[in-house]
Amino acid sequence: MKVVFVRHGKTDYSLADARQMSQLEKDYAPLQRACIPAIQSLAHHPSIQQADIILSSPYTRALQTAEILNRQLQKELFVEHDLREWQADVKGSYIPLSERDRRWLEYRELFANGNEVTNAGYESATALYRRVTSVLDTYQDYNTIAVIAHFNVIESLVGYREQGIEYGEVIEVDYQPNL
Template identity: 60%
Template sequence: MEIVFVRHGVPDYRLSDERKMTQLEKDYAPITRECIPFIKSQSQLPAFSGADIIISSPYTRALQTAEIINRKHRLELFVEHDLREWVADLSGGFIELAERDRRWKEYRDALKSGKSINNTAYETADSLQSRVISVLERYRDFKKVVIVAHFNVLESLLGYQERGIGCGEYRIFNVEEFT
């Protein structure tokens, strides 16, 4: 299976920040209006031609990005809960930004070194990879799939990425590379 992986457009957190919303509420933030023309132009590229379906994270920024791409291609759109972001706190509670950033750094350092960390308060790389692969298994019969999700979902499939992927950018790879 060929995958065209798209990182969601640039999120617009202005309203959620002004209203001091929780992280869950911030997940409803749309993409910036300035980002929309870039997503539209990306959707015109040959990389998206011939795709069978489009699969999206349930977060608004991903769904909106998928919808913009899909205006051109008119594919069946599936929303998959397990293509969501990395979970910074398994207890579901509130954590300060500094602690979240510390956990993210620890997570990324472990991913880069290839070491597994057990008994963490956050989702491990193995756990994230497992949930993402379980989603892909359901679509194995398709030849070409567009996935719109988050940087950490991409890393769960390809491993540590020294150079990230910008909002609205895409990478193409085959599913055989990681299964």
């Protein structure tokens, strides 16, 4: 099965930042309006056009990206909870942004070196990989699926990317379901 990952468009956090919202509240922030034409143009990407369906993370930035593509492509769109962003706190508790950033940097360093800590309080690379593949495995009857998701979700399957993954970047993966 071919998986066509698309990282969501760039998020507009201005209102959330002005209101000093928590990270959880920031997950509701929309796309920056200026990035919308670039997202619209992705509908012309041959791999995305070949997709049988579109899957999306439940976060606003991914959902809005998926909806923009879906409006042009007219594919079935499914929202998958487990395509959500990497969890900075596995208990779902509030943690200060400074602690979230510390955990993120630690996670990235460990992931880059092929290591992980399973009791660090944040989601391990293995746990994220399993969460993502469990979603993909349920769509094994499709030839090509487009997945609108987040940097860490994509990286969990394609491996560490020192330069990251750009907003709106398309990455194709030949995926073998684990069933």
